[in-house]
Amino acid sequence: MDVVNEILQTILSGISIGCVYGLVALGFVLIFKATEVINFAQGELLMLGAFISYSLIAMLNFPYWAALLATIFVMGFLGMLLERTVLRSLVGEPVYAIVIVTIGMSFFFRSAVSMIPGWGTDTYGFRTPFTEKIVRAGELVISWEYLAIILITTALILVLFSFFRYTRIGTAMRATSQNQLAAVYMGISVTRVFSLTWTIAAALGGIGGILLSPITFVHMNMGFIGLKAFPAAVLGGFGSLPGAIVGGVIIGVTESLAGFYLPEGWKDIAAWIILIGVLIIRPQGLFGIQEKKKV
């Protein structure tokens, strides 16, 4: 019984970390689908979200849920601002140039955070309604912090799903990601769609930040989690929204099992070994669709 519990516990914590990977991966996928750009600053957006929620909760004494909402708005606004000021002027330029711009943004954010008064290079934490609370299910002891991540992510996926499925602008976004030219002909404002994409991606990063901070705490190198979200997104097929979350969960669980049962060092590379294995067998990822090569 103990062994089963142990495994379940490990898997559960893996799933919750995986959900955060999934959220970051979702940001990658959204931006990639709309603009064909990989946003290297996605992890840094998560870090910014974590810092903003930290200031709101620990410095301004916001309640948790209000802080969550405020973080979503602030990050969404920041995403829109980034798109307006930096990325819009690059529409139509070679994709790799835009990718380098996002790399530049990630350098900039990571260092800029350390310069803002009150943030700096230290590690911070804040209290959430879930701190030090646990749920018992039989012998299984689950921390609310982990459970909250899973629940909030699930809710978020449902919201996003219905947004893309049932709203006009969601449909417009799907259309744009399929064929931009056709979308323009249909009267969709592609620039507005891009703007909205960045808004949503940044907001997702912010949510990821606030969810992750009770577990890893808030610090300037949080953004490196974005590197773990890459395999998650690729595993899911980099173009499929549910794939991103599933990929994230697979990576999270693998990592947490490898960290528990395999010798030290395997934890960090287990995800990559799985990724390379999957790519060799299925180059388009688990949920990707094999595209026909066009001349």
Next chain:
Amino acid sequence: MRFIMKTNYYQDIRLFKYRSTFFWYLALVSGSLILPLLLDEYLISQLTFICMYAVAAMGLMLLTGYTGQVSMGHAAFFAIGSYTSAILTSKGVPFILALPAAGILAGVVGILIGRPILHLTGLYLAIATMGFAFIVDEILIRWESLTRGNMGFYVKPPSIGSLIFDTEIRFYYLSLVILILTLFAARNILRSPTGRAMIAIRDSEVAAQAMGINLAKFKTIAFALSAFFTGVAGSLYAHKLFFINPESYTIILSIELLAMVIIGGLGSLHGAVFGAAFFIFLPQVIIMTRDYMPVYLQNQTGLEPALFGLLIILVMLFEPMGIYGRWLKTKYYFEMFPLYKKDSFKREKKYQKAERR
């Protein structure tokens, strides 16, 4: 603007397009030979780093700029080169053998890695190579009996015969010679059938295949060549720093190499050198401007990386084709002098037509 009437096909693949180009390159080489006599030790060592990174960037340029295969794992080849050379020289192998050995081992690993992931394209290839770099980095940390793990590895200054490269000037000349050899080799590879096959693959895989180019073969060759040059650069790097540990070869290095190639200008050998110079000199310039900043900013450790990030964004915003693109435009401006139009290089902004699901 000069026009040459071509009378045979070999004129297309000559090493130098015009006779005057050869002269200018000769002037550049002699300039860089005299330069260290005028500079202080610190600046010479920065120049050495430019030569070194330019060799590595050249490797990546062959793969990314000329074959169109993005790699985000070149730190791994760099690390393999460094460690091979460090371990071999510590076992008494002369540097003159260790240097090519570093490149060859990196090249062999490049083949082993390149072969199974050849059918990946674009983004997937980038991520797979990134994963490979993570795995190599972890191996370097864990294989302590060979690499001494995180403790790091001390490296002797290189020597050829009785000539020891232990001063900044000597090491600079060593790196410069290797950079020139690399440039010469790369230029020659590019005008050979192999190089032209690589360029064909970049421009269109389908068209290249239709022309009878074996995709798998030439992609593997590109991977091997690229890894070879990067490995050689890694070997130089180890001998320059005297001390290496796995922390120097993280994903940041891979990203920096890729950024070097793109900022320099994809698809040009000049670009590799420009990119390396940009990455080495810009931080120096930022440090120099530090004294003129407000006091609050002066005391921030994050100031330099932040400004560096900002400058990368600005350079790409104003010159998406990289520094080489700007160079071409400037050259064109003077060649065409009164006739240059602002829109000569203007690209049509277009919406992507790719059909994706």
